[in-house]
Amino acid sequence: MINLSKAINDVLAECERQINIKGYSTDLDDLYKQNQLPRAASGYVDHVVGRSWVFNDYGPEAYQDDDVPEFWPWADDCWNPKNSREDLVRTAALLIAEIERLDRKEAKADVEG
Numbered sequence: 001m002i003n004l005s006k007a008i009n010d011v012l013a014e015c016e017r018q019i020n021i022k023g024y025s026t027d028l029d030d031l032y033k034q035n036q037l038p039r040a041a042s043g044y045v046d047h048v049v050g051r052s053w054v055f056n057d058y059g060p061e062a063y064q065d066d067d068v069p070e071f072w073p074w075a076d077d078c079w080n081p082k083n084s085r086e087d088l089v090r091t092a093a094l095l096i097a098e099i100e101r102l103d104r105k106e107a108k109a110d111v112e113g
Contacts, residue, residue, distance in 0.1 A: 007089075014093040029101045036073035037098035043069040043079070044087040044094070052084045 004012075018024045029037065046069060055063035060083055068079040081087050 010089045011092040011096070014089050015096055018093060018097070024097075026100065026104065029097055030104060032073075032101065034073065035098075037094050037101065039071050039073045041091045041094035041098070043072045044081065044091045047081050048084045048087050048091075051081075055083055 047066065051063050051066055063083060064081050066081070068076045072079055
């Protein structure tokens with residue numbers, strides 16, 4: 001049995017939360033055609049890169065108080081930065097969802113092709 005790090009377990013838990021609590025699904029992910037998942041991931045990681053110092057110096061309110069990224073793929077009220085670590089966990093979960101979407105797309109093309 002492999003012991004997974006806290007970081008990996010947290011990313012997997014975030015993937016589960018997105019499905020079981022937020023109600024997202026692979027069927028919904030498969031509808032995305034404009035890089036929505038990587039754009040969302042990029043929004044969070046860019047926020048971490050540009051705003052982590054703010055959290056450290058001024059606290060979570062200052063970190064969270066920033067405009068929604070231009071390339072954010074969804075409604076503004078879906079933009080919800082928390083802190084650097086949680087946002088990196090979300091980033092990783094979004095990227096996993098995108099990789100899985102691409103894998104399903106390729107598998108479907110192989111079956112149809």
